[in-house]
Amino acid sequence: MKLHELKADKGARRKRTRVGRGIAAGKGRYAGRGIKGTGARTGGGVPNYFEGGQLPLVRRLPFKRGFTNIFRVEHQEVNIGDLDALFEAGAVIGGVELARAGLLRDASQPVVILNNGELTKPLTVKAHRFSKTALAALEKAGGAGIKLELLVKGAHATVKKLRKEDLAKLAEKAQQ
Numbered sequence: 001m002k003l004h005e006l007k008a009d010k011g012a013r014r015k016r017t018r019v020g021r022g023i024a025a026g027k028g029r030y031a032g033r034g035i036k037g038t039g040a041r042t043g044g045g046v047p048n049y050f051e052g053g054q055l056p057l058v059r060r061l062p063f064k065r066g067f068t069n070i071f072r073v074e075h076q077e078v079n080i081g082d083l084d085a086l087f088e089a090g091a092v093i094g095g096v097e098l099a100r101a102g103l104l105r106d107a108s109q110p111v112v113i114l115n116n117g118e119l120t121k122p123l124t125v126k127a128h129r130f131s132k133t134a135l136a137a138l139e140k141a142g143g144a145g146i147k148l149e150l151l152v153k154g155a156h157a158t159v160k161k162l163r164k165e166d167l168a169k170l171a172e173k174a175q176q
Helices: 080-086 095-102 132-140 154-160 164-174
Strands: 075-078 111-115 124-127 144-147
Touching: 075 080, 080 095, 095 132, 111 124, 111 132, 132 144
Parallel strands: 075 111, 124 144
Antiparallel strands: none
16 A cells, blocks of 8 residues: 555545535525624634623632642651650650640641651650651660551541540540
């Protein structure tokens, strides 16, 4: 087969509809544009997003685009270097101790321990999350990292529909 022998399949190429060529042609008189109005006139017509004078969707939306995840959990960050500077060797550190030391704004909020700084003392730290390197640094210094279970709050609680007894158990675990 040569380039000049190539042909489109039968029915693939159709003749264009020639509008406004008389009533007998099938698209005469108004040429498929209807009678009068914006769409009937040259250069007329409305954009696809036009809503008939109603404030368009694009203008009804707020300027900030995107999506807010209602299940997002914000953790308060604490560095192991700060723990080393503020606590004595062998100390057991939880949310309340961290808040007293001024490292947390709210002791009831989830806490994450990050590996920024040096740790020279053995410390036992209770937190909701640890970075892998922070946990390794705690164990290397002779301490331990105890992972606390996250207390279900807000949107999570309404979606899961936990019973009062289950919520009480979670709250009890979080305090330990």
